[in-house]
Amino acid sequence: MSLGDDREGQTRTRLPETGGDVYGGARRGGRSSSRSMITVVGVVVLLVAAIAFANRGGSGSGSAAGDEDKPKASSTAATGTRPVKGKSAGIPAGYAHDEQGAQSAAANYAIALGSADMFDKVKRDDILRTIITPSRVSEFETTLDQAYTPAFYKNVGLNEDGSTPTGYTFVSRTSPVGTKVVAASTTSSTVEVWCSGLLGLAGEKSTSPVTNSWFTITMQLEWTGGDWKIVTHSQKDGPTPVPGDERASSADEMAKAVQEFGGFTYAR
Template sequence: MSTGDEHDYGTGETRTRLPGADPYGGARRTARSSSRSLVTVVGVVVLLIAAIAFANRDDDTPSSNKPPTNTPTTSTTAPTGETPVTTKSTGIPTGFAHNAQGAQSAAANYAVALGSAEMFDKAKRDEILRAVITPSRVQSFEASLDQAYTPDFNKSVGLSADGTTPKGYTFVSRTSPIGTRITGSSSDTASVEVWCSGLLGLAGENSTTPVTNSWFTITMKLEWTAGDWKIVTHTQKEGPAPVPGDDRAASADEMSKAVEEYGGFTYAR
């Protein structure tokens, strides 16, 4: 990510401790080479962020008819107990409740979709955008992302120029929401922040872009349209990130199996 400014869709700064040899093959990387690799990945992601930011410029501020719920309470991190939605469109949960809880649930699930590996496939990306973006903004999102997901960008994250995964490797792009909060709302609009952890990289022997972890906060402005919450604007900033632990970095085989064997969730606030 960038140096703390708000940006659109991307990943935050990542620090990964790699004990011993490089977990994906090759010699152990020095601190300088690791730093150069991180700078390269961050630079690429910033290009994508800037493209979406251009498409999502919006000077409107969220309606504040309801006071923001920014102040933590004893129930801030507690689940609502509401039953998760049971319907999906393009594999993405739909049919959220027309209230603050539903807006937060929608934002969490939309964060997962927009951070998925499917976004690197043009056809699948357009399906995702049509499922989560308000109809009046779909075209601008598609145009900006088409300009961002270029052959050079695909190659920079380890994929082939056409966005396919090289033989023998597993491409990983996952977003996991940690929590959500409402920062502004009215009867038909809501501004929601989603604190996330993300994985991005190519798992496989001798990968030059191994899977790394990042922490970031997404802000979505949502509107109630056609019986569901849809995204109007989407921005992102890095952090808050915890102090990295001393966990052993997974091998390429372990990471590939984890991605293939562990499915995702439907998130409900």
């Protein structure tokens, strides 16, 4: 078990868990031809790089100066250890008692905290009892009950009781992009999770269309009851990439995508 080192640049392997329009048609710019050219050039560059790399193999030479700054192979390679042993309230549970287990827990907990189930009081409390350390569950429940108010529901396009208006599809989904351990010991771990999120109401007359955001969640975890649990968590904006020029999907396309594409279990 290795919990003493700070790890940066960790990449997660995603494992499948199961089997007027506001979105409108207008593109941000008519640059489809330039995008096609960029794609072709990019493919050519990748092929050339791959050929060069293959031809370089077997030289037996030592690493060149500056190689020590490059990412290690282990930072992107998946381990052969099964990441979780089971589920609780639909959330993966039973993480390894090491840095990789803490990262897997943080990524999956970020998904749960950003899910549409958090807008339902009963489901939210089930989630909290699953991912929060027992001594803090009551505090989290009280804090979130005060946050999920009728005014908040209305602000995201829902009815005041948190239900979805007839004819619309509510979307709330968080997708971890990567994780980083910033502090660790045998009993605790602080993990940052870089995420992309979707939130809004898909429907032709929606005044709260589905939008994308980027943010980083910092979780302090503790090892208790044979698993990693959240002690505290906070969130900040970014890092945010430059938007592309893809056409925004229609409301029907967005609703269909959310209904047909399932989520993932994230694991190191």
